Amino acid sequence: MTLITITDLSVRYGKNIALQNMNLSLSAGEIVTIVGPNGSGKTTLFKAIIGSAPLSSGKVKLKPNIKIGYVPQQLNIDATLPITVERFFKLTQKIEDKSYQKALEIMGSKDLLNSQMSTLSGGELQRVLLSRALIDEPDLLLLDEATRGLDQPGAAAFYRKIETIRNDTGCAILMISHDLHVVMSASDRVICLNGHICCQGAPDSVASSPEYKELFGSDVDGTFALYKHNHDHSHHSEKKPL
C-alpha cells in the first residue's frame, strides 16, 4: 500500500530553490534513508510531507487519514518552561492506554515520565521524542537526524530499535541521516538528495566484509551499511561534489 506519492514537487523560499522536480513514493513497511549535504532540501522534504512548506509546484499525496509520527532533531525547551515527560506525551493527543504503555515499553522511557523535559540528556530526549511519535501508532515515522549526538553503539542500538518497530508495527520509516556514506543497513533504499534526487539504491551490507567489521567494531555488528553514490551528472554550482 502506498503511503506517500510525491510528484514533480518544487519548493522555493524567496529566490532559493530548496527542492526541484522531486518524485518519491513510499510504501507501508519500507525503510528509506535520505542523505545529502547541508541545504540539500532534506528537512524541506519533511516539511512538505507534514504540510508546513510552501509548495511552489507539484503534489504531495498522502494516504487518507494517514497517521504521521514526527521525530524532530531538537525541541526549543527554555529552562523557564516546566513540563514533565508525561505531560509532553499527553499534550495534544488522545491517548489509548494500550498503545501508550507499548510505546513506553519499546523505548524504555517509563522511568523518565516524571522527569522535567529540560533536564533530559541528548539520548534520553531522543527516546522520549520517539516514544511520543509511537503513541499514536503511526503509519509513517519521520526521523530527522535522529542519531545525531549518539555515539556509534548508541546509534546502532537506535537503528536496531527502529528495525524492530518496523517489523512489529509494519509502519514505514523515512529518515534523514547526517552521514553521507554510513547508513542503517536495514534501509530498503537510500536516496541521495541535493535539491533533487541525485541517485538512489540499496546500501551494501557492512556485515559481509571483515575489514568493515574491524572498522565499526563487533558491538554494532550488522546495523550499519555503506551507501555507494552513483552520480551520473555534475552540478554547475559552487556546491561541493559529494
Add this chain to the structure above:
Amino acid sequence: MLDDFMIRASLGGIGVALAAAPLGCFIVWRRMAYFGEATAHAALLGIALSLTFEFSVFLGAILVALIMASLVTLYEGRSLFLDTLLGVAGHSAIAAGLVIVSFISGIRIDLMAYLIGDILAVSRLDLILIWAGAGIILSLIIWRWSPLLLVTLNEDLAAANGFNPKKESFILTVSLAIVVAVGIKVVGVLLIIAMLIIPAASARSVSTTPEAMGIVASLIGVSSAILGLNAAYIFDTPTGPSIVCVASTFFLISILIRAFFNSRNNF
C-alpha cells in the same frame, strides 16, 4: 461602589495582571521579551497618532501594536537579525511618537501618564475595556493552551500533529497587542512588559507544570497590583512603578527560595 477611585484602580490593576501573567509565561518560554518590548514601544506611536487625529487612545495603541507585532511575526524566521530589527522598529516608533506629540501645541499632554500609567484615573469605560480585553486574552489562551505549548516546543512537531503554527502564534501576537493597549492606563507602555515577564519569571522556581506556572504567575501579578497600589497610596509614590517594584520583590523572593532548595538538595 465603583465610584471609589481606589476600588476602580484595584479592579483595573487586577484585570491587567490577569491578562498579562498567563500570556507572559509564553513570552518567557518563547524568549519573546524583546519582541514584547518593541510592541509596547510601538503603542506610543499609536497614542501620539490618536491624540493628533483625536480618536480613542485605546484604539490607536492597539492598532499600531498589532501592526508592529504582525510585521515582526511575518519576518520571524526569515531574518537573521531579528533582534536588531526589533530594536530599530521599537525605538523608532517611540521616538516618532514623542516627536509627533510635541507638535500638538493646543492641549497640554501629560506624557508620563502614558509612559508609566495613571491607574488612579481609571474610568468606568476603562474598566470595561480592561476586563473585556482580559476576558478575550484568557479565553484565547486557555482554549489554545496545549497547541500553543506544542508550537512553543517545536513548530514542525505541531504541524505534523495537524496544527498550524502560524495561526497559533498569531493568537499570541493579538493577545500581546491587547495587553499593551489595556495596560496603558495601569502601568504605561514602558512598564507593561514588566507585568508580562516578572510574574512569569517569579513563578518558574515554584512550578513543575506549565499550568501551575500560569496560575502562580497570575496570583503574583494580582498580588503585585493590589500591594503596589496600596503602597503607592500610603507612601505617595507613582502607582505603575510601585506595582512593578512589588513584582520585582516577588522575583527576588523566588530566587532566594530556589537558591535555598538547591543548596539543600546538594547536601
